[in-house]
Amino acid sequence: MNFHLLTNYLDLLDEEYGIKALDVVVTKDHEIVYRHMAGHSDHEGKIPVSAEDRYYLYSCTKVMTMTAVMQLIEQGKISLYDPIAKFLPEWEHMRVINDPFDAVGPDYNPRKNDPSHYTQRQVRVIDCMSMSAGLTYDLQSDAIQELLKEHPAATTREVVAAMAQMPLLYEPGTRYRYSMGHDVMGAVIEAVTGEKLSDYLQQHIFGPLGVTDLTMHLTQEEKKHLSALYTFDSKTGKIEPIPMKDFFRISDNFESGGASLAGTVDGYSTVLCALANGGVGRNGNRILKEESVAMFTRSVLTGKQLEDFRKGRFLEYSYGLGVRVKVTPAGYNGWSPAGEFGWDGAAGAYALVDPFNHVSIFYVQHIMNFSQVYSEVHPRVRDLVYKGLNR
Secondary structure, three states: OOOHHHHHHHHOHHHHHOOOEEEEEEEEOOEEEEEEEEEEOOOOOOOEOOOOOEEEOHHHHHHHHHHHHHHHHHOOOOOOOOEHHHOOHHHOOOEEEOOOHHHHOOOOOOOOOOOEEEOOOOOEHHHHHOOOOOOOOOOOOHHHHHHHHHOOOOOHHHHHHHHOOOOEOOOOOOOOOOOOHHHHHHHHHHHHHOOOHHHHHHHHHHHHHOOOOEEOOOOHHHHOOEOOOEEEEOOOOEEEEOOOOOOOOOOOOOOOOOOOOEEOHHHHHHHHHHHHOOOEOOOOOEOOOHHHHHHOOOOOOOHHHHHHHOOOOOOOEEEOOOOEEEOOOOOOOOOOOOOOEEEEOOOOOEEEEEOOOOEEEEEEOOEEOOOHHHHHHHHHHHHHHHHHHOO
């Protein structure tokens, strides 16, 4: 193994893009084979990046929520084809807007009183996991805002119940739209287990692996270690510092299955490492069966769904059970194998799990609205990791 090309690339990211802080961990066969930090964790450039730094992980939360769902599937408490209404009764009678999906466009967010009709299909677990339920990512929807006016400290179950009042964008299971399906599954986890989502993750995933620094509720002490936050300003074309904010926090009591986690690179990488090794952590504790991990390596989308997904940046990938899944083989624009899976986050975090070679990659930065990290930096980091592993 030789990762000098990766190190050279990472060290140039500030000069090339203005990325002021980053941290990367690569594991193989339970061992950390590469770790590199660059930059500073404060806006002033005085405090070097360290392993103690915390980051808002945003949509990298989704990988952890799906791991929890898969645990419940193993236990027979959930089936992929169960209707969501089996666990959340308010999802029994759903509506879908009258206008066809292609007519309103993929970015349209329905209003509560849009002309609509009852769906012909139930929203199922697999629909929420695969982003094909007809939901959107509208945190400002009519129903959520009405709820927050009456209950500013609304819980996860209350927010997801409000979501059921909104008409869907298309008939469940027919198209793809990036959405709050993982948040719905967070509420399902709570309904099935009787535990808060954060408690479930700690007791059944993080705790067994010895992880203590991933959380949905940062303490005041932990907030002191948050890496400085930035955003890409489209007007100036530059990455600019901004005040610290958790952008996806609907209320203090809402625990988003799609975006609430924050913590350290070491903590998150420890879970990825377990998934890359058949569900067994480096401490020997198992969080998933190997067969369950294998289910993450398969695509769910077909036809129009896959076309919808690939209108973005994922030409080598499809979407599976709540995660991105590579469908092109190793050697095509990269060295990672078909079946490697993961996701990314709104501030630029990137997770990759390769259970075939027992490899995991976790890259983190703290920059909002920076699309080039997904189309350029993440694929380049991935390819250079595999090149380094094979040298």
